[in-house]
Amino acid sequence: MSEKEVRPFVEMRRIVKHFPGVLALKGVDLDVMPAEVHVLLGENGAGKSTLIKVLSGVYTQDSGEILFEGKPVQIRSPHDAQNLGVSTIYQEFNLVPEMSVAENIFLGREPLFIRQFGILDRGKMFEQAREVLSKFDIHVPPETTVKRLGVAQQQMVEIAKALSLNARVIIMDEPTAVLTSREIDHLFKMIEDFKRRGISIVYISHRLEEVKRIGDRATVLRDGTVVGTVPVATTPIDELIRMMVGRDLKDKFPKTKVEPGEEVLRVENLRREGVLHDVSFHLHRGEILGVSGLVGSKRTEMARAIFGADKIDSGEITVRGKRLEIKSPAQAIDARLALVPEDRKRHGILPNMSVKHNVTLSMLKRLARIGVLNLGKEKESAQGYANSLRIATPNLERWVMYLSGGNQQKAVIAKWLGVDADIFIFDEPTRGIDVGAKVEVYQLMGELVKRGAAILMISSELPEILGMSDRIIVMHEGHIAGEFTREEATQEKILSCALGSTPAQQTDMGVEA
């Protein structure tokens, strides 16, 4: 079948979408042919998820048009998208855990017994659910409550829901991130079946081996533009990587090598019932200690426990040779610890406070006498930190929620410079910020260690871990499963350690990105 003769099912033309302070899509084109698996590739922040959210009606584009079978359409809501035959399987499932499989499949469009009275026809609902499930060979009983199902089965319910909507395009956002290799095989078999039935798949994944297995064409995004659309079969993986990254890995991770000094943080047998099990490690001045592990390996929980945000049941924390009982973030800050949290929006920024007030929040004690603030001095220090971190903002009074992700992150970091923090815990320091700002964050980390700070860097991105760390510890289910020096660490070693399993199983499992 020649592609030129077949009309694309979906065409997205010159799609532009901006958010306050960020141009997320700068005129993106995307074609989806009937019965193809079209892979979207790109680093975090490249614009993949924004693009699929435009297609699935979560966002509306600022400009550009969308055509279905050659006809322009308006997609203003997920409902519009569903009516056009677009269904999306997000990483976070949209299921009601307390309801049955059938109820979830037909949520919002339940078969009715007497339409006028809104009385449900439960018999018909289960019958139709069974029909969809068996047609596509999905082995989940429709009566089961969704919360009793495993992740893979829940995903199948989502897929059944999409199919019962007569979806012609199914968007899958990292569908394999939560699956075992057997489950992945099953999913891929289903995808082949969908193709035979003329259904197209838009597939987002970071795992390039997987993309090779399942993809027909791939569109690579970088910084909100399309780098190219290529046939997967004839494009080598290295080429795909080069398209995604757009530069050498060496420039991507500007590593400042500092000779590690004395030990500044020692954590021994940190334990929190059901969460952390005897976590022990040490951190030295001038060192970046990477913490790798799968999602759910309790790295964030460890960071919060050290920082006094969550209670611990036992364990010893020694800071600069002194044993401390850190019971609150305030005490951690007094010991000159700093935490740059993973979820910037929920834990990092104070969205409707100004840049100035965000930056100075932790140092107000130094800017006040008997509780009264010296506003002039406050402005001066805020300006100083904003300048030295090059926070891009029209002025310091701007609400921090209107800055780009990278500048928000810098504001969070700036907060800690004002209290002379020198033991930094960075939890996913570059999540959701664009490539340029990432490099700036890395340079900043370099400057910090040069000035004698120590950094504990939690990251789910293996290249980041390998590129920035002097030493790497790997967590698995709440304990430290292994430790590597920068020199001995490889992607494979870290992965097998993170999985806590035999190396044979590694091949198609990955660290969540």
Added chain:
Amino acid sequence: MSEVGLEEIEKKVTGESVPSQKAGFLSRIPWSSIGMPAVLILLCIGFGSINPNFWSMMNLTNVSRQISILALISIGQTFAILSGGIDLSVGSLLALVSVVTAQQMLNYGLWAGIAAGILVGAFAGLINGVLIAKARLPAFIATLAMLITARGVALTLSGGLPIDGLPSSFMFLGAGKIGPIPVPAVIAAVALLFANAILKRTRFGRYVYAMGSNEEAAMLSGISVVKNKIMVYVVSGTCAGIAGVVLTSRVISGQPTLGEVQELYAIAAVVIGGGKITGGVGGIWQTLMGVMILGVLANGLNLIQVSSYVQNIVIGVIIVLAVYVDLARERRR
């Protein structure tokens, strides 16, 4: 797509997202800070042109006296809402404070009564604060319980009857004047200035905003959320204490039925002024605008002989409009 086209798009987009730099004169006017004062002035001009008595000295002093109580409890409400909470108890606290003030005044004299009234308000606020910050009850529930309880205590202490016989020297607080200005208005003005200074110029004030903007981030920034939240409700209770004492002086008796639904008008004042009900946004001046709009509306509608029944309808509509305009502006950003 060509490079030039792309740059154009980028220029256009960044131009839009940074209005303060490139946009025209009109969008540079800070509408959010002059919107409500403009509404207030329009209301005054409107009422004044229908009934010129609106501008009379007597009427204006009347208005200022009438809004003083609401202003005082709205200060506390501003702290509560800014911090991400709410204080439903302030109306009932007026009654409790009134009864306690009157009883202690009869027993131990003028100053003891005043002090007892303010202290009982502060203490009720402390209980609210501990329930919310320590026991982690939702503010809505804790202060709802206090609303019911405080009314019950006021009725129990007083046996449901007014407490008369307060010394005439006590009348000064509610009915007296300093120059042409009623004493309650002076007290409210001083309290407003003081509260504004606390919110804008002290660490505690900044922490109030921070907790309302993002409590988790505030905690991770080293702010003691428990301590500062308790403080917020103590402030609110203290404001209710002061308001209750002034109100008691105005009616020159202890009244267990005072202040019904006043908490709702205080909440209305905060949101009409532009405070965000989920916290973090607002301030004393905005709240004062809300209080004055409510006060001028009530007074003006009276003057042009609109029944108090209809007044309620108008106020309800105003609340919806004020918040809707705010939301619409926020969505446009």
